[in-house]
Amino acid sequence: MDSIPQKIPAHEIVYRNIRDQILYGDLPPGQPVTIQGLVENLEVSMTPVREAIRRLTAEGALEFQGNRRVCVPQMGEKRFAELVFARRHIEPKLAELASVNMNGQFVHKLKAIDLQLDEAIAKGDVQGYMCHNHRFHFALYAQSNSQVLLPMAKTLWLRYGPLSRIICGQTGTQNLADHHEEAMESIARRDHKATANAIRTDIEQGFEIVRNSTGWSGI
Amino acid sequence: MDSIPQKIPAHEIVYRNIRDQILYGDLPPGQPVTIQGLVENLEVSMTPVREAIRRLTAEGALEFQGNRRVCVPQMGEKRFAELVFARRHIEPKLAELASVNMNGQFVHKLKAIDLQLDEAIAKGDVQGYMCHNHRFHFALYAQSNSQVLLPMAKTLWLRYGPLSRIICGQTGTQNLADHHEEAMESIARRDHKATANAIRTDIEQGFEIVRNSTGWSGI
DNA sequence: ATCCGCATAATATGATCAAATTTTCTGTGG
DNA sequence: CCACAGAAAATTTGATCATATTATGCGGAT
Secondary structure, eight states: OOOOOOOOOHHHHHHHHHHHHHHTTSSOTTOEEOHHHHHHHHTOOHHHHHHHHHHHHHTTSSEEESEEEEEOOOOOHHHHHHHHHHHHHHHHHHHHHHHHHOOHHHHHHHHHHHHHHHHHHHHTOHHHHHHHHHHHHHHHHHTTOOSSHHHHHHHHHHHHHHHHHHHHHHHOSTTOOOSHHHHHHHHHHTOHHHHHHHHHHHHHHHHHHHHHHHOOOOO | OOOOOOOOOHHHHHHHHHHHHHHTTSSOTTOEEOHHHHHHHHTOOHHHHHHHHHHHHHTTSSEEESEEEEEOOOOOHHHHHHHHHHHHHHHHHHHHHHHHHOOHHHHHHHHHHHHHHHHHHHHTOHHHHHHHHHHHHHHHHHTTOOSSHHHHHHHHHHHHHHHHHHHHHHHOSTTOOOSHHHHHHHHHHTOHHHHHHHHHHHHHHHHHHHHHHHOOOOO
16 A cells, blocks of 8 residues: 555665755765765665765765865855856746645645744754755645756755855854745745745845855855 | 876766767667666676766666666656756856857867768768757857856756657758857857857757647747 | 875675566466 | 466566775875
């Protein structure tokens, strides 16, 4: 009937482990990542680790260092501008597509996540904020049933994550009033363009915080 | 001084091999790709093949088949629409960024590629068309020095390739008047927005051919 | 400062185990 | 007697590991 135990392969475990560490900023930019180190920490052999690293490198979450080493990529003004450009175009569209497929049942799940998010903000829990904000956006985007834009958004967040974490670590969770309520209202009204706009405003606000902290323009 | 022999690793060889086959449509959509098969054909061992497949899967060039097999993804109207949306936004921007960094020296290289392209079109050489058209676009885009948008464009072409090949195989290379001249003129005039528009028109024309052949809307 | 060995980490292979698919075998019903 | 469904064996393919090989970076000696 439903999910039989389903053994998750080792390479998938390793992948998720590193991915989440990057996504939530546990691995700071510039941090080198070695195969051997992961073999020892995660107690698996080289092959699955190598597969996970190739995958993460392809997704832009890790970067080759010329000589055969990989590390978490460094962020700069130019790269930030590109991330802003791509997120601006892709995520509102995903929100719109998701809004079309959305049902009342699912809005409750979003509300539940948003509640946890607000709690984390109130407590000043940066790690919790990173986690639940990600969960909210991708619970929404997943409803788009998109096979192209959704993976793209995932890689954009993987690249954006470490920076986001640093900024939040500096400025705290105080100024993080989001536009999730607005998005959920739009979904309920079935005003799909409004949903897209709410998400656009939400992520633009995030960009603004980064700009203020770094002095980058990121037009 | 410059490029010392630099041994290319086996996983990279395998990766490029499969990637090019997908890009130029030698592997049709639905084609299953097995690890064992590649091990035998390319005469390398499993690990490098596995790495190449993980990487290509992450890039959307291959797709998991539930049971642990992979194949070249199937194209459909919905997926096509998403590819159109993404390419429309990303590639003109890449062309614009490239245009800014471009010098006269490099325009000659583009012209040379475009000449080969025209030749392939004249001869009705579909394979050559696929190859040189790709070379033209990415020789241009590469000048953007983009670290985010360029990889995204690469994965979009990987997903788009097999379809493009099928359509060209059906309709031939007759109706493939491109807008590359226009783009190169804009670059020479240093009118970066015009370069973006020329590329936009170029790819839109490609979409139109697909729409006409398939009946898909892909707005 | 440059060169040479040593330590370390990455690359690549073949063997082994597990899962899935295909083939073969067998018994039942028409 | 033949056709077919279902089960069990055999084969193929994928996943993981331990190990050998190769390249890179480091540190000391010239």
